[in-house]
Amino acid sequence: MQASVKYRPSPSPSARQPAPAPLFSTAAAGCPSAFTTVSYAPETRRRRTFAIISHPDAGKTTLTEKLLLFSGAIQIAGAVKGRKASRHATSDWMEIEKQRGISVASSVMQMSYRDHVINLLDTPGHKDFSEDTYRVLTAVDSALMVIDAANGVEAQTRRLIEVCRQRDTPIITFVNKMDREVRDPLDIMDEVERELGMPCCPITWPVGQGKSFGGIINLRTQSMTVFAAGSEKRPQDFEVIALAETDKLRARFGRAFDDALESMELAVGASAEWDHEAFLAGKLTPVFFGSGVNNFGVMEVLDAVVDMSPSPGPRVAFAEVNRNREERTVRPEDESFSGVVFKVQANMDSNHRDRIAFVRVASGRYTPGMRMKVQRTGKELRPTSVVTFMSQRREAVDEAYAGDIIGFTIHGGVQLGDSITDGPSLQFTGLPFFAPEMFMTVVLKNPLRTKQLQQGLMQLGEEGAIQVFKPDVGGNMLLGAVGQLQFEVVQHRLKTEYDCDVRLEGCQYTGARWITADTPAELREFENAYPMRLAHDAADTLAYLCTSPYDVRLAQERFPKIHFHPLREHAGLSLGSAN
Numbered sequence: 001m002q003a004s005v006k007y008r009p010s011p012s013p014s015a016r017q018p019a020p021a022p023l024f025s026t027a028a029a030g031c032p033s034a035f036t037t038v039s040y041a042p043e044t045r046r047r048r049t050f051a052i053i054s055h056p057d058a059g060k061t062t063l064t065e066k067l068l069l070f071s072g073a074i075q076i077a078g079a080v081k082g083r084k085a086s087r088h089a090t091s092d093w094m095e096i097e098k099q100r101g102i103s104v105a106s107s108v109m110q111m112s113y114r115d116h117v118i119n120l121l122d123t124p125g126h127k128d129f130s131e132d133t134y135r136v137l138t139a140v141d142s143a144l145m146v147i148d149a150a151n152g153v154e155a156q157t158r159r160l161i162e163v164c165r166q167r168d169t170p171i172i173t174f175v176n177k178m179d180r181e182v183r184d185p186l187d188i189m190d191e192v193e194r195e196l197g198m199p200c201c202p203i204t205w206p207v208g209q210g211k212s213f214g215g216i217i218n219l220r221t222q223s224m225t226v227f228a229a230g231s232e233k234r235p236q237d238f239e240v241i242a243l244a245e246t247d248k249l250r251a252r253f254g255r256a257f258d259d260a261l262e263s264m265e266l267a268v269g270a271s272a273e274w275d276h277e278a279f280l281a282g283k284l285t286p287v288f289f290g291s292g293v294n295n296f297g298v299m300e301v302l303d304a305v306v307d308m309s310p311s312p313g314p315r316v317a318f319a320e321v322n323r324n325r326e327e328r329t330v331r332p333e334d335e336s337f338s339g340v341v342f343k344v345q346a347n348m349d350s351n352h353r354d355r356i357a358f359v360r361v362a363s364g365r366y367t368p369g370m371r372m373k374v375q376r377t378g379k380e381l382r383p384t385s386v387v388t389f390m391s392q393r394r395e396a397v398d399e400a401y402a403g404d405i406i407g408f409t410i411h412g413g414v415q416l417g418d419s420i421t422d423g424p425s426l427q428f429t430g431l432p433f434f435a436p437e438m439f440m441t442v443v444l445k446n447p448l449r450t451k452q453l454q455q456g457l458m459q460l461g462e463e464g465a466i467q468v469f470k471p472d473v474g475g476n477m478l479l480g481a482v483g484q485l486q487f488e489v490v491q492h493r494l495k496t497e498y499d500c501d502v503r504l505e506g507c508q509y510t511g512a513r514w515i516t517a518d519t520p521a522e523l524r525e526f527e528n529a530y531p532m533r534l535a536h537d538a539a540d541t542l543a544y545l546c547t548s549p550y551d552v553r554l555a556q557e558r559f560p561k562i563h564f565h566p567l568r569e570h571a572g573l574s575l576g577s578a579n
């Protein structure tokens, strides 16, 4: 059974969560001083929108579930083992995820905690879905990095860190699985520093590990929270002993306690002091230790999300003024509503066979019945319903502010990267599509299903689940991917969601470049020269397909005025730098 704590604008004091003392002052948490004069500021200031990033199996699903549990968004969380056998995690939606036990799709959950509205975005842990992950990370204000203490920073986490670093996203680090035989915490800190390229600041410190795991020392409160195994434990169930009671702690934890004090001293001496501004600038990471499956050290992380992470900040957009592109800064507290579609997903729930565009609100307030426009097309947006995501359920939105994620049920007309506003004509940037490096030809087993196949490919292409190319001159549709698993997921989804059995066959292409030209005449000349190499993608953008990097170089030499783009930002906007 699940109950959810839906955000209501002014909860009665009794409905609020108890408010522990903040870890750190939130005065500078991404809140410009201009907030004082504007009405939406109190709402945007109490929003926290973050993503959890990790390598598969580090414990992201477990931690997500525990965060939902502690915030009251769900009532029960089975041990992960039980969950995997009998029910799937609240954040796992797709059939294929259950089969494979990996997070393929990313999901969104809203919860309310300590009078804050927390939006948690899950990211696919598998490397083949790095594009989807990239787009999710454009929609958050901070990230929570989960590390398996036995394995340290692993390959997939490294990739995600790179994305966060590019955007200077503040990162909180959680070192998980301390109840196992793991690596020395000093070693882990050192590795995190190296991999992140930024100093660490320990906030909690472990006493022992594995069988001798005694708990964590909280450096701020100068107390030790004693570990007790069990997935039913609540934060208040853990015993807390002041560090000043040294004799008691020594008698109880023996050598492990003295070793912990010693290594903690070394860690504190060698690491940076807490600097909130540096954290907000993505230049320092606070580090927490715990055991997600045992609910241990999790509350500290949830409090850190509230106390340390930034509320939504301003975003850059462009407006067309007299055919010129002018930069605009959109502030969360601005009166006009604006948002960006960072994810589109079809058939997310078999009970609702529809498509949902996930919109990260950037400014203003959404209210039901509001008139909105898709800026790319200038068309009015008329969603059949608008929802928020409460763990596995969707609920109608009463209102939403900057930082919130709302889902529009749509029937075409909206694409990834679209900017939606209630009036002002502006476009947000920064939602890239990368040129695929792997291609497959789609062969339909039953030709009578052609229409369904076309619909399926169009929708999956618009979702960004895969890139779909329709050759300009005949031939079967082509799928382009960054990783092999994307093909498998699409093949599976075509069968289960569109009843289309397809075979995927290898083809000669190894790359694509999106094409633009300075004049229509130049473009025509290029098209005439390479009719067999041209295709249009799901956003109807022209692409040149190549069989080797030399192809592009040769074509570029032959047509110096044609631009070959390795990444496409978003239809209606300029394309990335040409090569």
Ligand code: G4P
Pocket (backbone or CB within 6 Å): 054, 055, 056, 057, 058, 059, 060, 061, 062, 063, 080, 081, 084, 102, 103, 125, 176, 177, 178, 179, 180, 290, 291, 292, 293, 294
């Ligand atoms: P993921 O989403 O990052 O892929 O990881 P997930 O939460 O599914 O956790 C992966 C495995 O790690 C799970 O085991 C889970 O029970 C275990 N795990 C998570 N947190 C902890 C922890 O703090 N301590 C310990 N000891 N284990 C933890 P599983 O997939 O069910 O496999 P099994 O190990 O139970 O066989």
